[in-house]
Amino acid sequence: MNLVISGKNIDITEGLRSAVEEKISKLERYFNDSTEVHVTLSTEKSRQKIEVTIPMKGSIIRAEETSSDMYVSIDLVEEVIERQLRKYKNKLIDKEQTVAQLSRTFLEEESYDEEDIKIIRSKKFAMKPMDPEEACVQMELLGHSFFVFRNAETEEVNVVYKRKGSTYGLIEPEF
Numbered sequence: 428m429n430l431v432i433s434g435k436n437i438d439i440t441e442g443l444r445s446a447v448e449e450k451i452s453k454l455e456r457y458f459n460d461s462t463e464v465h466v467t468l469s470t471e472k473s474r475q476k477i478e479v480t481i482p483m484k485g486s487i488i489r490a491e492e493t494s495s496d497m498y499v500s501i502d503l504v505e506e507v508i509e510r511q512l513r514k515y516k517n518k519l520i521d522k523e524q525t526v527a528q529l530s531r532t533f534l535e536e537e538s539y540d541e542e543d544i545k546i547i548r549s550k551k552f553a554m555k556p557m558d559p560e561e562a563c564v565q566m567e568l569l570g571h572s573f574f575v576f577r578n579a580e581t582e583e584v585n586v587v588y589k590r591k592g593s594t595y596g597l598i599e600p601e602f
Contacts, residue, residue, distance in 0.1 A: 428458045435469035437497075443468060446498055450505040451479065457512050468497060477504045488515060554584070562587045563595050 432439055432447055447466055454464070458481075465480040475497035481488040490507040492500045556579035557565070566574035566587055573588040578599070586598040 428452075428455045428460065429463045430466065431463060432466045432468070435467060437468050437470045439468060443497060446501050447477075450501050453505060454508060454512070457509075470497070475500050477501055479504050479508055481508070483515075486515070488512060556582070559585065559587055559595075559597050 430448060430451060432444060437443075447468070451464060451466060458464075463482065465478075465482075467478045467480075469476045469478075473495055474493050475495060476491065476493040477497065477500045478491045479489065488508060488511050490504050490511060492503040492507065494500045494503065554575065554577040556577045558579050559576075562574050562576040562585070565576070566572075566589070573586055575584060575586050577583070578585045581599070583600055585600075588596045588598070590596050
């Protein structure tokens with residue numbers, strides 16, 4: 428497992444680097460040697476944030492934790508990643524998908540079901556073509572945090588969503 432540590436608005440001290448390496452190295456048993464783990468530490472006002480991203484074939488394992496102490500954030504994110512990996516493993520085995528980046532010993536461990544995903548509501552609706560700005564207005568009118576629409580320019584299904592700080596994001600599929 429290759430660890431790539433970077434910082435935004437923060438100097439990566441030896442203490443921080445060793446704390447990250449110690450905690451994230453606990454995840455080493457789940458991966459093979461070529462797996463890359465990207466860790467980004469950042470600070471904004473009194474918030475200490477850590478983001479861990481692990482690109483996997485066909486998906487991404489990602490967790491982010493924020494607290495007033497970077498060392499607490501580091502502790503928390505390791506637990507989240509571990510929980511996600513267990514769910515991911517069960518999903519892969521259930522779907523008989525490729526598990527190339529996971530270690531043999533992790534795959535051979537006995538699986539247990541944590542929480543089954545249950546869809547409790549399904550909804551169908553007509554999607555009229557509109558531009559992203561109109562979709563944002565519709566989203567606001569409905570009081571939702573995201574809105575699915577057909578882009579009038581591209582005829583593709585897109586999603587607009589609310590971001591922190593009263594800004595919006597747009598998701599466009601890429602095939």
